[in-house]
Amino acid sequence: MSRNRWLPNQHGAWAMLAVPFATGVFLGSPRWAHFPLLAAWLLGYIAAFHAQQWLRLRRISRNPKAPRRHVRPALVFGAAFAVCGLPLAVLHPWLVAAAACAAPFVAANTYYAWRNNERALLNGLLAVVPACGMLLVALHLGGGxxxxxxxxxxxxxxxxxxxxxxxxxxxxxxxxxxxxxxxxxxxxxxxxxxxxxxxxxxxxxxxxxxxxxxxxxxxxxxxxxxxxxxxxxxxxxxxxxxx
Known part of the structure; x- marks a missing residue:
């Protein structure tokens, strides 16, 4: 599988993922814990993307191979997310509550993907909320x-x-x-x-x-x-x- 199939094709999302996070880091006190948090954040996004594409293609594609190509990336990135995220959750249990706050927005994005309507205006706006919320998460981890x-x-x-x-x-x-x-x-x-x-x-x-x-x-x-x-x-x- 080519690299293009492993990485999401939503190029505009990367700035949205990075800028609020970086803002939160530097508004607070940068710490070593920010590195695994950033890794978990990006890996979780990529795993969710592939899981959503699997759901979408299972519903609309007549080619059984189309959804299958997203299974391995979803599992690999999901496992990597767990490796980075679980130790952080043990050390900082409040991160579980932060993830719970983001869950409804991820669920809504997943629903739009399943309906093959990812380009909907509301879907894009919903995706912005947890991305900007990561500013508060990164800031709090740095003592803000x-x-x-x-x-x-x-x-x-x-x-x-x-x-x-x-x-x-x-x-x-x-x-x-x-x-x-x-x-x-x-x-x-x-x-x-x-x-x-x-x-x-x-x-x-x-x-x-x-x-x-x-x-x-x-x-x-x-x-x-x-x-x-x-x-x-x-x-x-x-x-x-x-x-």
Whole structure:
């Protein structure tokens, strides 16, 4: 099996997985325990992806080999997740409660996968919530508190929530005026909300609004869209850490 079949093809998810986590680490005190936590986080995501694809293809594919190719990656990554995650759960039992909070969102994403409707707007928005919640988990593991983390977590939620409709206006829904108007309206509201969190966040969120308003319809390649989002994600990380 090729590497492309082992790693998820949802390239835009990696920034969403990494930026809130890194923000939580550096807002608190980086510790060695963050390494197995990061490994468990990424391995759990990949295992869940393959399990969801297995369910989806079992339902819709006439080729019995199609779902079967996801079994081995799901088992391998699931076992690796357990190796990294179980010792952490023993040392830090509160991580079990954090995982329980994420479980309903994972279950909803699994349901959308089973229905072969992974591209649904709500499904994307639901996936953003536990990813941004990892900021609080990483922060608490580093000795931080809820008071330290809720504003940065909300800033991440505002940004990554906006990427869901925005990316659709660039690719799958590029001809939809309703999606375009909805994306621009969301980014306008997000700008105001971010400015209330801290005025410094108005700077990157103004840029996010500008890109949501100006870039759709310009025929940008997918790679360029991805590169812009990487820059936007880094800008959010830097702004949150500095402020």
């Amino acid at each position: 508190t809820w008071a330290d983390g809720w504003r940065p977590a909300l800033a991440c939620l505002l940004y990554f929530g906006g990427t869901v409709p925005y990316v659709k206006t660039m690719i799958r829904e590029r001809d939809s005026r309703a999606y375009y108007r909805g994306s621009v309206a969301y980014h306008g509201v997000a700008l105001v909300a971010a400015a209330f969190l801290t005025p410094w966040l108005a700077l990157p969120f103004a840029a996010y609004l500008a890109r949501a308003a100006l870039l759709p319809g310009r025929g940008l390649k997918v790679a360029v869209v991805g590169a812009v989002e990487v820059i936007c994600s880094v800008a959010l990380l830097v702004t949150v850490l500095l402020t």
